[in-house]
Amino acid sequence: MDRRRLLLLTAAGVLGATVGRGTAGLVEEPATRHRGLLQPAAATPVQPPGTMPPPVGVVDQLPGAADRIALTIDDGVSSEVVEAFTTLATETGLRLTLFPNGCYRSWTDNARALRPLVESGQVAMGNHTFSHPDLCTIDDAAVAEDISANRRFLADTFGAGETPFFRPPYGSHDARVDRIAADCGHPTVVMWNGTLGDDRLLTPDQLMASARRWFAGRSITIGHANHPTVTTVFDQLLALLAERALESVTLADVWAAPR
Ligand SMILES: [Zn+2]
Numbered sequence: 001m002d003r004r005r006l007l008l009l010t011a012a013g014v015l016g017a018t019v020g021r022g023t024a025g026l027v028e029e030p031a032t033r034h035r036g037l038l039q040p041a042a043a044t045p046v047q048p049p050g051t052m053p054p055p056v057g058v059v060d061q062l063p064g065a066a067d068r069i070a071l072t073i074d075d076g077v078s079s080e081v082v083e084a085f086t087t088l089a090t091e092t093g094l095r096l097t098l099f100p101n102g103c104y105r106s107w108t109d110n111a112r113a114l115r116p117l118v119e120s121g122q123v124a125m126g127n128h129t130f131s132h133p134d135l136c137t138i139d140d141a142a143v144a145e146d147i148s149a150n151r152r153f154l155a156d157t158f159g160a161g162e163t164p165f166f167r168p169p170y171g172s173h174d175a176r177v178d179r180i181a182a183d184c185g186h187p188t189v190v191m192w193n194g195t196l197g198d199d200r201l202l203t204p205d206q207l208m209a210s211a212r213r214w215f216a217g218r219s220i221t222i223g224h225a226n227h228p229t230v231t232t233v234f235d236q237l238l239a240l241l242a243e244r245a246l247e248s249v250t251l252a253d254v255w256a257a258p259r
Pocket residue numbers: 074075128132169170
């Protein structure tokens with residue numbers, strides 16, 4: 001078993017760590033602690049199926065168990081970063097929710113590797129618009145067209161157009177945008193209560209400082225597949241999940257339409 005896999009199993013709570021869930025995730029953990037990494041993992045984590053229908057309106061944290069975190073990765077400016085996230089998920093079983101913009105070729109570049117992860121449910125998809133405009137600055141028809149274009153893109157590329165989840169670019173939305181997104185088939189507006197801070201270029205230390213600040217139970221954490229910094233700290237991020245006994249889940253693990 002490679003080290004990443006072991007880190008992830010540790011992150012899933014298999015080893016029973018109970019540290020680090022401070023109030024609102026603001027309690028910092030020592031960066032160098034690697035509790036339990038030398039112990040064998042007992043079993044592959046089993047994900048609960050989505051038991052609640054997707055809410056209509058805005059969500060910014062997970063309901064339910066306090067040991068779950070939703071890692072959500074946006075945009076996809078860099079094909080190399082999307083490839084790295086895909087490899088990470090494939091090698092470790094890490095569960096991710098992706099919010100691609102169809103205007104970036106990174107997604108078609110990596111579609112062959114991503115598609116099995118989407119089909120298995122390990123990776124969920126949400127709509128982040130096709131071209132990443134500030135939706136509050138464009139008219140109703142333009143909002144609907146950009147969302148619908150990305151819905152078609154997600155359907156054609158990943159078979160994932162039916163996702164209920166919508167994330168407005170820049171977090172910029174209002175009641176009008178929310179209503180149009182819902183009319184386009186995406187009633188659940190996914191904001192966040194934790195961030196890797198990597199919508200701008202960070203050093204690895206800066207990125208890990210954000211992660212230590214925000215990784216916490218019930219968090220919806222936002223990150224980006226834009227700058228390569230995040231790919232240099234994957235092992236540290238997995239170790240942090242393990243230290244805090246956090247289990248990665250997709251938004252669809254939490255909220256799924258009844259079949
Ligand atoms: Zn974005």
